[in-house]
Amino acid sequence: MDPVFAFPLHLPGPGSRQLLRALHGQLRAAILDGRLRPGQRLPSSRAVAQAYAISRNTAVAVYDLLLSEGYLRTRRASGVYVADEQAAAAPAGESERAALAQRHLAARWRDAIDGTAIVGGGVFRLGVPELSLFPFDVWRRLGARALRQFARLPADYAPAQGREALLHAVAQHVAFARAVACRADDLVITSGAQQAFDLLARVLVTPGRTAVAVEEPGYPPLRTAFAAAGATLVPVGVDGEGLQVELLPRDLRVICVTPSHQFPLACAMSARRRAELLQFARSRDAVVIEDDYDGEFRYAERPLDALQTLDRGERVFYVGTFSKSLFPGLRLGYVVAPAWARAALIRAKQASDSHSDVLAQDTLAAFIAEGHLARHVRRMQAVYAQRRVALLHGLQRQFGGLLEPLPSLAGLHLAAGVVAGAAVPAWVTRADGDPARPATLRRFQSEDGGRAGLVFGFGVADAAAIGPALAQLRHAWNG
Numbered sequence: 001m002d003p004v005f006a007f008p009l010h011l012p013g014p015g016s017r018q019l020l021r022a023l024h025g026q027l028r029a030a031i032l033d034g035r036l037r038p039g040q041r042l043p044s045s046r047a048v049a050q051a052y053a054i055s056r057n058t059a060v061a062v063y064d065l066l067l068s069e070g071y072l073r074t075r076r077a078s079g080v081y082v083a084d085e086q087a088a089a090a091p092a093g094e095s096e097r098a099a100l101a102q103r104h105l106a107a108r109w110r111d112a113i114d115g116t117a118i119v120g121g122g123v124f125r126l127g128v129p130e131l132s133l134f135p136f137d138v139w140r141r142l143g144a145r146a147l148r149q150f151a152r153l154p155a156d157y158a159p160a161q162g163r164e165a166l167l168h169a170v171a172q173h174v175a176f177a178r179a180v181a182c183r184a185d186d187l188v189i190t191s192g193a194q195q196a197f198d199l200l201a202r203v204l205v206t207p208g209r210t211a212v213a214v215e216e217p218g219y220p221p222l223r224t225a226f227a228a229a230g231a232t233l234v235p236v237g238v239d240g241e242g243l244q245v246e247l248l249p250r251d252l253r254v255i256c257v258t259p260s261h262q263f264p265l266a267c268a269m270s271a272r273r274r275a276e277l278l279q280f281a282r283s284r285d286a287v288v289i290e291d292d293y294d295g296e297f298r299y300a301e302r303p304l305d306a307l308q309t310l311d312r313g314e315r316v317f318y319v320g321t322f323s324k325s326l327f328p329g330l331r332l333g334y335v336v337a338p339a340w341a342r343a344a345l346i347r348a349k350q351a352s353d354s355h356s357d358v359l360a361q362d363t364l365a366a367f368i369a370e371g372h373l374a375r376h377v378r379r380m381q382a383v384y385a386q387r388r389v390a391l392l393h394g395l396q397r398q399f400g401g402l403l404e405p406l407p408s409l410a411g412l413h414l415a416a417g418v419v420a421g422a423a424v425p426a427w428v429t430r431a432d433g434d435p436a437r438p439a440t441l442r443r444f445q446s447e448d449g450g451r452a453g454l455v456f457g458f459g460v461a462d463a464a465a466i467g468p469a470l471a472q473l474r475h476a477w478n479g
Contacts, residue, residue, distance in 0.1 A: 162189025242269025
């Protein structure tokens with residue numbers, strides 16, 4: 001079959017792992033140098049696959065990547081076109097009301113990146129694990145060994161994707177702990193989950209054009225990253241089964257969820273909803289960002305499968321971090337990325353900070369490989385389970401008839417909603433919470449309304465201190 005482009009393409013042979021990268025790079029170069037003109041319609045992915053004897057999945061993946069980077073655009077029932085100069089502008093016909101709503105959302109979450117906006121709450125601080133029981137002696141020994149080994153290496157920058165030893169260690173860890181099927185090459189090491197969100201936003205968002213679904217209520221730092229990249233944020237409600245898939249607009253490109261332990265409601269997405277979400281992503285040509293928030297610590301027999309494990313269409317980006325299982329100051333996380341987006345993600349990482357801390361990567365790789373992470377998680381699982389039980393008992397004793405704990409079987413926090421008809425003090429319904437009290441549910445809502453309640457972290461709340469702290473809180477509630 002004759003070539004479908006007016007210029008030659010030089011592609012590696014069938015089965016080459018460089019095929020996707022080569023086709024993407026050459027089409028991108030053709031767009032940049034004008035061989036593919038703005039507004040020009042491209043041949044269908046099926047025609048490209050037939051003309052160059054490649055799989056249609058590869059052709060679709062290349063087009064998807066160019067779309068996500070803003071080089072292409074689609075027209076309903078018409079095809080794929082090279083983006084023109086107006087590609088980055090706001091969608092035509094966008095109403096003033098919609099523009100004002102988007103500015104309101106961006107302003108609402110502008111300051112959320114500040115950690116104090118998340119972890120306030122005195123004894124019941126959110127997002128913080130217990131450090132007094134961490135094996136710092138082991139960490140120091142492994143860190144010293146990593147430094148000695150590093151001193152013998154020639155001076156050079158590390159790979160942006162991550163140190164090889166850590167990539168292999170994390171791949172084995174997520175396969176064992178979360179049944180996430182991945183190889184070392186599928187991973188990109190990041191400076192915590194926050195950088196993971198930032199990199200994904202850079203790769204997936206075209207400013208002013210890309211609609212991104214976020215949970216309502218939801219995790220403010222994730223919203224901040226996508227708002228900063230110019231995405232149109234679309235809050236979607238959450239109930240006891242997780243994100244309400246039936247409320248998702250049809251034109252979404254990106255869907256962000258915390259299915260293992262929703263933030264802040266702490267529920268888990270049901271198996272039914274997980275299947276519905278993946279079906280929606282397939283049918284609407286969307287991608288899913290799965291933030292495995294607090295997923296390491298579970299208080300049930302068996303966790304539900306990760307979305308990445310269930311995915312068969314390379315549409316899920318799985319984000320993990322070691323901030324809760326180890327300590328926040330480590331600033332190391334990772335993304336399990338589909339093959340079609342990995343190169344773009346690595347380039348974004350390279351542009352952001354070149355690479356994450358080398359000594360921390362090498363120390364963590366040894367910590368995981370030698371089994372210290374698994375042992376620490378098992379130890380802390382028992383500690384956190386005791387604190388969770390103490391919190392549930394204390395809430396029943398002090399707030400029975402006022403607050404109703406929401407179902408939660410994982411993580412380091414739980415939420416409690418105000419019982420219908422109960423008298424509520426004004427501070428419980430405010431977004432700007434008192435740092436000496438638990439965070440309010442309103443703090444994590446981008447829109448007015450929603451259930452009033454409080455969010456209790458128990459990562460640093462000693463079991464013996466929970467009862468007295470709740471008694472003081474009840475006094476403040478009455479006062």
